[in-house]
Amino acid sequence: MGPLLILIFIFGAIIGSFLNVVIYRLPREEGWRRQLRSLVSPGSHCTGCERSISWYDNVPLVSYAVLAGKCRHCGERIPLRYPLVEFTNAALYVFAGLVFGLEPTLFPALLFISALIAVFYIDLEHYIIPNVIVLPVAAAGLVTMIAIDPGRWLELVLAGVISAVFFFLVAIIKPGGMGMGDVKLAGMMGFFLGRSVLVALFLGFFLGALAGLGLMVTGRKGRKSRVPFGPFLAVGGIVALFVGQHLLGLYLGLFNQGM
Ligand SMILES: [Zn+2]
Structure with missing residues (x-):
């Protein structure tokens, strides 16, 4: 089950990364259509300098650590919530895998x-x-x-x-x-x-x-x-x-x- 749990963890972290988009954008829009559209566009960008975030700066958990929690361009702090949500979702997915099995x-x-x-x-x-x-x-x-x-x-x-x-x-x-x-x-x-x-x-x-x-x-x-x-x-x-x-x-x- 070991390698499988690692896969579940990675999957959970990726879904967690999407949850961060949901958490930030949904409550800032009104109406289902606008809320759902806000989840896919525009692409990820820094809320400080508005520059879009490259894929290599958008890897769940890893990027936050590599960038030391700051935007690569403007140094704006990335809220701790981002890695926290990714980690919590990933850890709970692993726990669910252990409890419920496949x-x-x-x-x-x-x-x-x-x-x-x-x-x-x-x-x-x-x-x-x-x-x-x-x-x-x-x-x-x-x-x-x-x-x-x-x-x-x-x-x-x-x-x-x-x-x-x-x-x-x-x-x-x-x-x-x-x-x-x-x-x-x-x-x-x-x-x-x-x-x-x-x-x-x-x-x-x-x-x-x-x-x-x-x-x-x-x-x-x-x-x-x-x-x-x-x-x-x-x-x-x-x-x-x-x-x-x-x-x-x-x-x-x-x-x-x-x-
Ligand atoms: Zn920035």
Whole structure:
């Protein structure tokens, strides 16, 4: 499996490099057509000097190290986010390869990971979760997950619908906290995770509450009065992808023993 894992890592880093384009450009455009077009043109260029970036300066992870994090022409700093996204995506792809093996379920898992990484950074910076990511990925997730295991169709559909309805209720009861983006994201996660989505939602709320507490204690809340919820859901989703079934099993086991 060794050489294969290296290939998966390289593939993950390349997809991560594309995610950087998604994270930077999608939230700066309006409308699906313009957003999708922004992903392919214009080609990569420095945001400092506008010069286009040659292929040899655009190699995932390697170029950032070779250029010491600066544009070759103007010396503008390349945000640390670029290698971070490439590395995170690559490492999680390798981890997924180890957990799921070369089975059909690996492919929806990779799609889920990359979508959540993009949502994590976009929501963190712009407070939006683009429909153009969440809706097609939700549809693709539901279709592939049902194709892989048709017996789970009802569980997957219910997990998505109930998660979305739950967030919708939270959003209308407590306006300003959750947005419609979180509603759709929760639904998308349900389609991929099935009942493990419970673990993802629980972790999301738990991490969100911890962060809120942290901001209160350190008195930094005034600087950024609103904390986006999508990043916490995204982290919860990735944890649930890998250990959700296991945690749920443990929990249900404890519960049954107590009865
Ligand atoms: Zn430059």
